[in-house]
Amino acid sequence: MKLINCSLIEFKKIGSEKGYLTPIESNNDIPFEIKRIYYIYDVPNVRRGFHSHKDLEQVLIAIKGKVKILIKNGEKEEIVTLEKPNEGLYIGPMVWREMYDFSKDCVLLVLASELYDESDYIRDYNKYLEMSNKYFSN
Numbered sequence: 001m002k003l004i005n006c007s008l009i010e011f012k013k014i015g016s017e018k019g020y021l022t023p024i025e026s027n028n029d030i031p032f033e034i035k036r037i038y039y040i041y042d043v044p045n046v047r048r049g050f051h052s053h054k055d056l057e058q059v060l061i062a063i064k065g066k067v068k069i070l071i072k073n074g075e076k077e078e079i080v081t082l083e084k085p086n087e088g089l090y091i092g093p094m095v096w097r098e099m100y101d102f103s104k105d106c107v108l109l110v111l112a113s114e115l116y117d118e119s120d121y122i123r124d125y126n127k128y129l130e131m132s133n134k135y136f137s138n
Helices: 125-137
Strands: 006-010 014-016 019-021 036-041 048-053 058-064 067-072 077-082 087-091 096-100 107-112
Touching (some): 048 125, 058 077, 067 087, 077 087, 096 125
Antiparallel strands (some): 006 087, 014 019, 036 107, 048 096, 058 087, 058 107, 067 077, 067 096
16 A cells, blocks of 8 residues: 555454454554544445545444445555455545545445544545645654
């Protein structure tokens, strides 16, 4: 992965012919304490996201199905396909994200470092570019 503030995380996959279990622990398997959990599902053929966060950290996991995530940090961008329930995409502060090509059965789990706070969102892409240039140049 080329982007600053992003990485793929492979979680443990424990199991046998009886099925699998993937444990995820705050500050162990992911680099922050989980304060909020939500999931996205039944997404029609639309793109979602179109924002960044000033401080929030997240891990996205396609616990079922498949989804593409476009991530940008101002100058660089990358597309990540999530389709393994034991793999997560860590997205740190000041990374723009757009989610698309959700499979019909996709359930995208999001683990967040903070409670919901609208003031942490950057929804205007031009404002994001201005802020990210300052953030990543330090």
